Amino acid sequence: MNPIELLRLPATALLVLAAVLLLLSLLQLLQLRRRLDAGARLAAAWHALLCVACFALAVLFGTGGWALRGYRLLGEETPVVDIDAHILSPQRWALTLSWPDGSTRQLDLAGDGWRVEAVVLKWKLPALLAGLPSLYRLDRIDGRYDDPMQEASAPRTVIGLGSADGFDLLDLRRQYPRALPMVDAVYGSGTFLPLVDGGHYSVSLSRSGALVARPDAATQQRISSPLGG
Template identity: 45%
Template sequence: MDALSPSLWIAVAAIILAVPGLGMAFGSRGLRPLRRLLGLALVALSLVSGLLAFTVYRYLQLFEDRQVAIIELKQEGPQRFRATVVLPPGPAGAPQGERQFVLSGDAWQIDARVLRWRLPAALAGVPSLYRLDRIGGRYDDIERERSVLRTVYALDDDPRLPDLWVLKREFSRWLPYVDAQYGSATFMPMFDGARYEVLFNDRGGLLAKPADEATAARLRQG
């Protein structure tokens, strides 16, 4: 946690309130009722401050981006590219490896399924879940997009893995803590040597940005 984060300062204030409050409320038995009542009020205020600190911390987490893929492109012909998709390590550091796809078009597009949570799961800090669904090429020209054969590939093609997104749709009343399920997508131009980073944000879903300065410079040129 950043030392300048508002949630940290609120948490410090909660501790400062709690220490004298506990002493006044549960210290010597000879304390006056008014002093004990003041101590209880300080303890209650510290608890509220602690809850506020956690809420602010969770809110700030919504703006943190999680890397979900690296996409590298190599041109093989006019509007034809080989895309290497590198996925980050999975649970317990299990490697996800890399996959290659041949994409046709002017840009690549990646889609994901997203699940958000209701209280109390959201308050407990359970992050939104994403599941990469597919990657494909797209043309800038709508008519060409309609007329040519599209190149689309599944990124999640293992039938052994349970799909909570589908389970929520089929058995919604049995999954009360799942708040919303929706699709999210992002796309970027394709050119030889391009390298992109795909991120997931709890607030905005998928987004992509250049993974190196060469790609960023090429995008600035238009």
């Protein structure tokens, strides 16, 4: 990920702000020590108050930034990920996920089709009036078999795409709903698309939270004519 794309992530912005506030807190702590050594207790009390306030805000923004890892800003229709598929064996596939920022991930999937799901964070009042943009992150990708009997009995693949440690703003909202009353969540999921060898798919996300997956022209032709007819 290049530095410009990195700085556009909400988590990066909050973590940078937390670092600045932490530095300000340390500076206020140094001023507090100097004022105490000089016997200026009133000025020392003022620096102590600023030190505590900056430190509290640093913890708040740092926690928020850590919880928003993986989230990106959501526009009118935002490109989310490109997926390339290559067959390994019947109903076993190697997928390459490529994000707009240039990062990639390799994974194996079982089945005849695939689907991705996303989490979209929206805001309630008063955060909505403040103009906070909606955020999103991919949540999981899973496979499906065309045969219902096989779907019920064959090994299924569900791969999480969120943070590995489970520390996420959505998790915090579930555990402490009263502490985050301004956070709303909409789950976006697309329909299953057939997998074909050499297939290329583009996934985008609308502001409403709907995921749209589109195969390119060559992939669509293979889906429409699986036997090459």
